[in-house]
Each structure stands twice: as C-alpha cells, then as structure tokens.
Ligand code: APR
C-alpha cells in the first residue's frame with residue numbers, strides 16, 4: 001500500500017482568513033507568545049489566557065474551508081487507509097470540509113478540557129466563561145489547546161504514523177517548520193512535497209518537490225501527484 005502523510009500548519013487556513021503566527025501580520029506580532037500560549041503564562045494570568053482562547057474560538061466561527069481543505073478532505077475520503085491527515089492547526093476547517101479522522105497535534109479550539117476529570121467536550125464557538133465540566137461539574141476547566149512547555153500527547157501518533165508511512169510520500173502544507181521539524185520528517189521519507197507561500201530557506205531543500213505558492217493554487221497539483229502515487233507508486 002502506498003501511504004501518504006499530510007501535515008498541515010497555519011498556512012493551510014490563511015486563505016480562509018485565520019491568521020498565521022510568524023508572518024509579518026502574524027498572531028505572534030500582536031500577542032506576546034509566552035504570555036498567552038505557554039504553561040508559565042497560564043499559571044501567571046489564567047484569565048488573560050482563557051480570554052485569548054475565547055477570542056480565537058469566536059474568531060473561527062464564521063470561517064469557511066478553502067480549496068486546500070477540500071482537497072485534503074476528498075483525498076482522505078477517497079483513500080481512507082492510504083491518507084493520514086495530521087495538522088498543527090486548532091481550527092475546525094478540515095472537519096467543516098468533511099475530512100474524517102483528522103489528528104490535531106496541538107489540540108482543538110472548539111473543545112474544553114476538565115482539569116479535574118480530564119473529560120474533553122465540544123462547546124463550538126462559545127466562551128468558556130461560566131461553564132462547568134458536564135461530567136464532574138468542576139469549574140476547573142480550560143481550552144483543549146497545547147501551549148508551549150506543555151505535553152503534546154498526539155505527537156505519539158505523529159511518530160507512529162511516520163514509522164508506518166516513511167516508505168511513502170510526505171506532504172507538508174503551510175508550515176514554517178518552526179515547531180514541528182517538517183524538514184527533518186521529509187528526510188525520513190522516500191518522497192516529499194512542501195507547499196508554502198514563502199520560501200523557508202532552512203527546510204526547502206529537504207523536500208523533493210517544492211511549491212512556493214498559496215495552498216489553494218497548489219492544491220490541484222498536489223492532489224494529482226498524490227493520486228498518481230497512491231495508484232501506481234510513481235512520484
Ligand atoms: N498558502 C500556503 N502557505 C502559506 C500561506 C498560504 N496562503 N500563507 C502563509 N503560508 C506559510 C508561510 O509561508 C509559513 O511558512 O505558512 C507558514 C506558516 O508558518 P507559521 O505561522 O509558523 O505557522 P505554523 O508552522 O503552523 O506554526 C506551528 O507554532 O505557534 C505555534 O502552535 C502554533 O501550531 C502552531 C505552530
């Protein structure tokens with residue numbers, strides 16, 4: 001079986017109007033990353049961090065998937081065993097595009113997690129204010145998003161998937177490689193594609209094929225290569 005691992009980052013959702021992190025108008029240019037997205041910041045000012053994730057959660061309410069989300073969703077529905085969809089994104093646009101079995105490596109904005117019983121439940125785009133865990137009624141609850149200096153349990157799935165698929169094709173879409181070393185992952189695979197709008201000198205040359213363009217314009221080209229690879233093993 002010809003497996004394909006598709007890893008996406010903030011650039012996948014950029015054309016849907018969700019800000020990326022490290023570009024010129026990125027989220028980390030407006031907010032101090034360690035104040036609103038780190039274990040230390042959460043300990044220091046819990047309310048500030050909960051408000052930050054409330055703002056990001058309500059921001060994605062009206063966002064819609066773009067052609068790149070639909071491309072990934074169609075591939076996953078057509079080849080459920082061969083395609084593995086892992087994303088660093090915490091938005092729900094791949095699900096809105098109909099993609100099943102998305103692995104969210106950094107958690108999910110529309111879910112909350114109970115710090116008392118570890119229950120995770122979906123609140124869509126609502127505020128966390130005034131909510132209690134539906135299981136144990138505790139108000140010791142938080143966003144279900146992994147912050148810096150916190151464990152990311154889903155990384156185990158990433159490592160296992162790399163092990164299972166490295167004889168196949170690795171596709172990275174819309175990630176700077178700053179947190180998850182997409183270039184290093186590419187070097188584990190026989191075949192690899194990178195699609196970023198902007199060049200990433202630190203990792204571009206780790207990929208066999210590179211598309212420096214918007215995800216929506218690269219999407220049909222990537223789909224064609226992936227379908228051919230799955231059906232014939234030809235890259
Ligand atoms: N199409 C394709 N790629 C794009 C587009 C677009 N329309 N717009 C931006 N990009 C690319 C940029 O060139 C950049 O390489 O997307 C990448 C975005 O990089 P980051 O902002 O660093 O986002 P990401 O790699 O997902 O960050 C990883 O960092 O802050 C943490 O947890 C957060 O999951 C996030 C992680």
Ligand code: ZN
Nearest residue numbers: 114117133136
């Ligand atoms: Zn609970």
